[in-house]
Amino acid sequence: MTTIELKKTPGGPAQPPPRRPAWRAGLVIAAALLLAAVLAGHRLVPNVHGIGSVLDTIAPLFGLAVPVLAVAALLARSGRALLAVLLPAVIWAAMFGRALLPPPGGDVQLRVVTQNLYADNPDPQTTVRALAEGGPDLIALQEAAGGTIETVAEQLAKTYPHHAVRSTVGLLSKYPIVDVAGVDTGLEWTRALRALVQTPQGEVAVYVVHLGSARINDTATRDHTIDMLAQAIRADEAQRVLVLGDLNTAATDRAIAPLSALLSDAQADAGWGWGFTWPSSLPVMRPDHVLYRGLTATQAGVLRTPGTDHRAVTSGFSF
Structure with missing residues (x-):
């Protein structure tokens, strides 16, 4: 039985305790x-x-x-x-x-990492060396100032003897790159490339991409570059495809649908959490992605590196 304690007031009857509004x-x-x-x-x-x-x-x-x-x-x-x-x-x-939910895990036969280096990075070479310490097979770079990729390729030539560059994007690879071409994403200059990489398990078509920027009041450029990239991937006959880069759109953004219809997201399939990458100090969104087809994602995560305003995205795959 519940009892209610009544309060007595001078000159009057006992009153129940006040209720919360x-x-x-x-x-x-x-x-x-x-x-x-x-x-x-x-x-x-x-x-x-x-x-x-x-x-x-x-x-x-x-x-x-x-x-x-x-x-x-x-x-x-x-x-x-x-x-x-x-x-x-x-x-x-x-x-x-x-x-x-806990990621499924599995064997990793190909490790990749992608990083927006940040155009105002005071020491991009240190950023790339931090990426290389994890031992990825492929390092994709965006927003690299003139000559940066060539410089780090020379510094890391023993581990990454192969590289490809188009404008401000590039790829360092442990494995031979047998073909490289720029990819038109509708921007005034080339900010995407396609490299055919010969891994021990077979060829993989690797796209390194930096799509157009999006603003709160203007997403038209970004949306157009997504459509252009989707067209290129739709026409690509390669069995295995990786898209690494800064897509300037989140996985939850409706604008990414043309790519989501063609490719899977490594973070969604093999990572834990949402893998936010920007801003690097306290990330609240994920413009950086690893998308794929023809492979099995077994690992995905993010890595904080020095000198840049984006965290890096890492992924592992089996064939």
Whole structure:
């Protein structure tokens, strides 16, 4: 039996203890329902001035609001409010929770890493040497200032005797590169290449890419470069394809759909978490990717390196 302790007031009858204001629970319930609606319907928001892409990109971060609302519901001592918080929690888990499941793992026969070096990097050679310390078979580089890739290729020639360069993108390889061509992504200058790499397990067509930039009010250039790259990959007859680089779009962004229809995402298939890479000090989004077909992703992660504003993306594959 529950007993209620009554307070006696001078000159009057005993009074029950004050209840917490009902509006607090109502506020939590309203916020939970709004969060659920945003999570479930953010892709219905038109991509006007890039607003849709922004919502898609930050959508995984909306999950941070769930524990805050849960605490607010507990403080309000409201079972209804706590029940309401379950709705956005379930929606978020269904949409993004897979990233928190343990990766499957497996043998690694080909290790790759991709890094945006940052144009204002004071010491890009140190950044690349940090990448090489992990022993990847392929190192893809973007935003490399003039001569940077040639310089590091010479410094690392014993380990990476093969390299390819087109403008500000390049590839260092332990294995022979038998063919190199620039890839037109619709920009004024070539910022993508395709290299055919002869690995011990067979040939792999490797794209090193830096797609167009996106702004909150202007994603047209980025979107066009995605379409152009998708056209090139669709026409590529290679059995095994890797796309390494800064795509300036998140895996959750609707704009990446032309590539997602053709390629798988190594982080989604073999990594843990969302692998955020930018900004490097406290990353909240992932513009850098390893996409693939014809291989099996068995490892994926990120690596913080000195001198650059992006974290590197690492992946491992079996044939």
